[in-house]
Amino acid sequence: MTYLEAIRAGLRQEMQLDPRIVIWGEDVGVRGGVFRVTEGLQQEFGEDRVIDSPLAEGAIVGVAIGAAIGGLRPIPEIQFGDFIFPAMNQIVEEAARMRYRSNNDFHVPLVIRAPIGGGIHGALYHSQSVEAFFAHVPGVKVAVPGTPYDAKGLLAAAIADEDPVLFFEHKAAYRSLRGEVPEERYLIPLGQAEVKREGKDLSIITYSLMVNYALRAAETLQQEGISVEVLDLRTVRPLDQARILETAKKTGKVLIVHEDNRTGGIGAEVSAILAEEALFYLDAPIRRLCGPDVPAMPYSPPLEHAFMITPEKIAQAARELARF
Amino acid sequence: MVEKVLMPQLGESVTEGTIGQWLKNVGDSVEKYESLLEILTDKVNAEVPSPASGVLARILVQAGETVPVGTPIAEIEVAGEAAEVAPQAEPAPAAPSPPAAVVDAPAAPAHPGPTERGRYSPAVRRLAQEHGIDPSRIAGSGAGGRVTRNDVLKAVAERTAPPTAPPAPTAPSAPVAGAPEPPREVAGVAPVPAGPVEPGDRVEPLSNIRRVIAQRMTQAKATVPHAWIMVEVDVSGLVALRERWKAKFREEEGFNLTYLPFMLRATVEGLKAVPQLNAQWNGDSIIYKKRINLGMAAATDRGLVVPVIRDADQKNLVGLAHAVHDLTERARSGRLKLEDLSGGTFTVDNTGAVGTMLTYAVINPPEVGIVTMESIVKRPVVVGDAIAIRSMVNLCLSFDHRVVDGADAARFLNVLKRHLESLGPDSSIY
Incomplete structure (x- = not known):
């Protein structure tokens, strides 16, 4: 199974288990994402759970934060990590600080998926590594899986987490990395090397x-x-x-x-x-x-x-x- | 607080010392000035007093290892109230060069080599300290000869590996005392192999002092061209003089008057007259020493010791007698200090004490001579045209023929002879 297929399998498995999970982002529905990570999910789970969003990253994350506080488990996708910066304010100022600033009254169970990295002739706006910006921010977790197995297990743990997690997938790994991935659900705790x-x-x-x-x-x-x-x-x-x-x-x-x-x-x-x-x-x-x-x-x-x-x-x- | 014990400077030209044995174990409490360990130097061993009162916390250099001067060899956890007074207030008494020996700096490499040789990573320093190893003595396998962590670990592994078994004795019943260390060569000369071990033989591993003596003796005999002469001296007057003063001296000074101080006094006269013998061979030059520091060889149950009487030319006979008495007493009780054992410029060996008539003594390099005083015996000798019974003694001189020629050597012995023969019952000893 490829790195990409492992992530897709993980998304499907979690969505089957938890009806609160919703996905939205640019082209994630009908097209199945520009990298086809979410391919087939709209057909399987319907337009209410896999939603094509407007081309506005700040809104994608901002809406997801509200939905998460409201009780859903949103997994918004940012099409390329390079485009996450319009959502920076939402992530850093709102999602990361919510639990702290509301004295535990609110929290944001949110997983933001985004491909990072280069080596695929993506040039300036499709090759950046953005993990260090977010690793600096208390209140979020940042997962950077390096194998198909870890991608599925970390994704499950990220979705289970009650606070915002940035889930950065290396786009050059999507189809180049293959590995054994169990069908059954497993979680790899965040923070364990x-x-x-x-x-x-x-x-x-x-x-x-x-x-x-x-x-x-x-x-x-x-x-x-x-x-x-x-x-x-x-x-x-x-x-x-x-x-x-x-x-x-x-x-x-x-x-x-x-x-x-x-x-x-x-x-x-x-x-x-x-x-x-x-x-x-x-x-x-x-x-x-x-x-x-x-x-x-x-x-x-x-x-x-x-x-x-x-x-x-x-x-x-x-x-x-x-x-x- | 922790007081570091450093390998003391044993003499101007001495750069390293070997730990003979630790007299205290880790965890033992130790008083300031109490003997802490034995250090081997040249052909002697000496005890090092503790610089502070407290508990011996760590031994950093094990017995048998040789480390450069200034290397930390142990740590003493200074006792409570002593902590206020003890630290660095005074240099360790055993340190003749306080700046070198009491510096509290962390183990600065004593032999800085090429750049990477003297620079150690934190890991190397930590491991070296933990295992009491001097990294400057490890061959570096890293870039630029750097000593790596693995080099230290390897050195530790090699050190703690069990010594290789000795070759099986031909007779299995031969009682072998302990497992001898693999033979280490004492000098650059191929040793003559020992014969087979036969039943009843006892194989005893070399003690450290034995090893050092062997090394020094081999070196002296292999590198110094020894020559030897002897004179015979009529010391009847000296014997009478001593007889006259014996009781009074004992009463006034508290110990017995021996012949040795007279011999030392005569030797000082000889060295003043023939400075070639108060010299050192220096490869392409000869160093004529200004000070006259006389080593006096003494046999003790701990081995051969050569304590040094400094500035012997500035002492009168009673002063020399006191110095001899003091050093002999301390040599026998093992309380010599390191400065007592270094810096000699010439050696006097009182071989008469062990009953010999002739001795071909081995020079103690870099000194160039050693003179012996043999047994004083009554012999019939020709005096004028008569035969008389006189107290006679032989003086034997071994000298380094690179520095001293036979005529000078003979002149030296004759100065001693004249001086000793000039003494009589009426001579003054004060």
Whole structure:
């Protein structure tokens, strides 16, 4: 099952179990979404539960917040993460703060789905990584699944969560990643990282599509005699501090990989945790391999390739760190 | 608070020391100045007093390991009220160079090598400290020779690995005392292999002091071209002098007057007359020492010790007698301080005390000579044209022929001879 099919299966399964779940967004109904994630859901659950919305992200999220407070479990879709910014005010100012500001009288059980990331020739407005903006905000959770299995389990947990969750799907993973996904329902708790590969020479801490790339790099390095551990964060808020420290203490060398640009990224937060809590276990400077600090993903294929993190780039950075 | 115990500076040219044995265990309480451990240096061992009262919290360097001067070797949890007074108020008495030894800095690498050799990651520092390992002594496998975490872990694993079993003795009944460590070579010379262990033989592993003595002796004999001469001295006058003063001296000073102070006094005269013997070989130069610091070899039940009388030329006979008495007493009770054991410029060996007539002593480099005073015996000798019974003694000198020629060496012994023979019952000892 592909990453995309896992998400669709998860949506269908949750909608079958819970009639309060409604989906709306641009082209999610008749067309089944631009990536076809919601394909077939309108036919199955009807126009009242899978709704095509106007092209207005602020309204999509704003309406969803009201519906959530009113008792539904809305799962709005933002067609591309790049377009989530018109809804920023709704997410940060309303959804994230609602429980706190109403002293627990209201809460917002809302899952906002949006594809992120590049590498699909999407250029400036269809390639951005936006997770770090939201990871900064107390009151929301941010899931960034890296495998089909995790995508379905995290989605179930996000829907079950009583507070707003941003669910960021990597669009390059939709059809490129395949994996075993059980038919029965399962939940992967938000805030639990997972060691995707055990190793002893260094740790790669990453998430989303880069988990797969890191695993491929680890495979390459295995043949060179370098043993790489890969930790998949799975959610970037909350961060699983215990597992981050555990892997760092185990190997003493940490390479943080994300496609999002470097400055103020998730890697900075992970680095700070390590510096604060694991200094005396570090055998090498913490290293980050990130997207460059340029305004956006270029359209030109060579430039896009230069921007993107690849398994080869990860292997090279890990190799250097292992040699240190 | 925690007081760090650092490897003390044992002498100007000494850069490292070996832990002989810990006299206290972790958790033991220890008084300030109480002996804490033994350190091996040159051919002697010495006890290091505790710099503070408290509890020995951690031992950072285990017995048998050699670490650079200034390396933390233990931590003492300073006792409650002592904490106010003890810290750094005064340097540890065992530290002749206080700035080097009492600095409370964290283990700065004593041997900074190429850039990456002296720089340690936090993980390496932590592991090295936890396991009492000096990272500067570990071969680095990282970039630029950096010592990595794995290098430290490997060193720890190697250290704690059980010693390899000794070759099976030919006779299984041979009682082997403990498992000897794998033989470590003491100098760069191929050792002659021992014969087979036969029934009834006892195999005893080298003690640390034995190992150091072996190393120093091999080095001295292998690198210093020894030459040897002897004179015979009529000390009848000296014997009479001592007889005359014996009782009074004991009464006034509280201990017995021996012949050794006279010998030391004579040696000072000799060194002043022949400075070539108060010198050090320095590869492409010779260092003539200004100070005259006399080492006096003494056998104790803890092994050979050579405490040093500093500025022996500035002491009169009674002063020398007191110095000899003091050092001998402390050597026997194991209370010598490290500064008592270093800085010698020449050595006097009172071999007469063990009943010998001739000794070919081994030089203690970088010194260039060692003189022995043999047993004083009554012998028939020709005096003028008569035969008389006189108290005679042999003085033997081993000297480094690179620095000292035979004529100078003979001149030196003759100065001693003349000096000792000039003494008589009427000479003054004060």
